[in-house]
Amino acid sequence: MYISKINLHNFKGFKGDHELLFDAGVNFFVGDNNCGKSTIFEAIDFIRTKRSRDEVITKKATDTDFVSVEIAFKGQDLEALLETDDLKKYKSALFDENGEKVLQLKRSSENDISKRDRHR
Numbered sequence: 001m002y003i004s005k006i007n008l009h010n011f012k013g014f015k016g017d018h019e020l021l022f023d024a025g026v027n028f029f030v031g032d033n034n035c036g037k038s039t040i041f042e043a044i045d046f047i048r049t050k051r052s053r054d055e056v057i058t059k060k061a062t063d064t065d066f067v068s069v070e071i072a073f074k075g076q077d078l079e080a081l082l083e084t085d086d087l088k089k090y091k092s093a094l095f096d097e098n099g100e101k102v103l104q105l106k107r108s109s110e111n112d113i114s115k116r117d118r119h120r
Contacts, residue, residue, distance in 0.1 A: 001075035003044075004102070009068040011046070012039040015060050024074070043069045047107050068108035078103050 002024050008014040013036050020040065029037040046056055046069050056067055078101040082091050094103050 001073050001077050001081060001103075003071060004074040005070075005072040006040065006043055007068075007070040008039075008043055009108075010065050011043055011056055011067050011069055012036070014039065044071065047071055047105055066108055066110045068106065068110070070104065070106040073103040073105075074100055076101060 003022050004024075005022065006020045008018045008020070010016065011018075013034075029040065031037055042056065078094060081087055082094060082103070090103060090105065093105055094101060096102070
């Protein structure tokens with residue numbers, strides 16, 4: 001299993017919509033200080049924690065803006081992983097994309113649930 005894609009909306013320094021694509025294997029994060037490297041790991045943490053919108057929303061956001069993070073995992077081992085007791089709750093977020101298993105989790109300040117957004 002590996003992270004194949006992260007979609008950010010108004011998350012920290014990423015104002016608006018941003019899509020980050022990753023390949024299987026090793027991916028490197030290289031860049032100047034304050035360019036957003038650590039923010040990628042904070043986005044992953046946001047999916048699994050109860051951090052509030054105010055802690056992670058971009059400083060340029062208005063009161064009506066929302067923050068969201070969507071992470072897609074790929075891999076042939078996903079079905080087996082989701083059989084473990086701690087992960088069974090994510091089975092509904094697993095789908096097939098061109099013959100490859102994808103687990104898509106999303107958290108938004110508008111709607112704090114993990115699910116597949118089937119209308120994108």
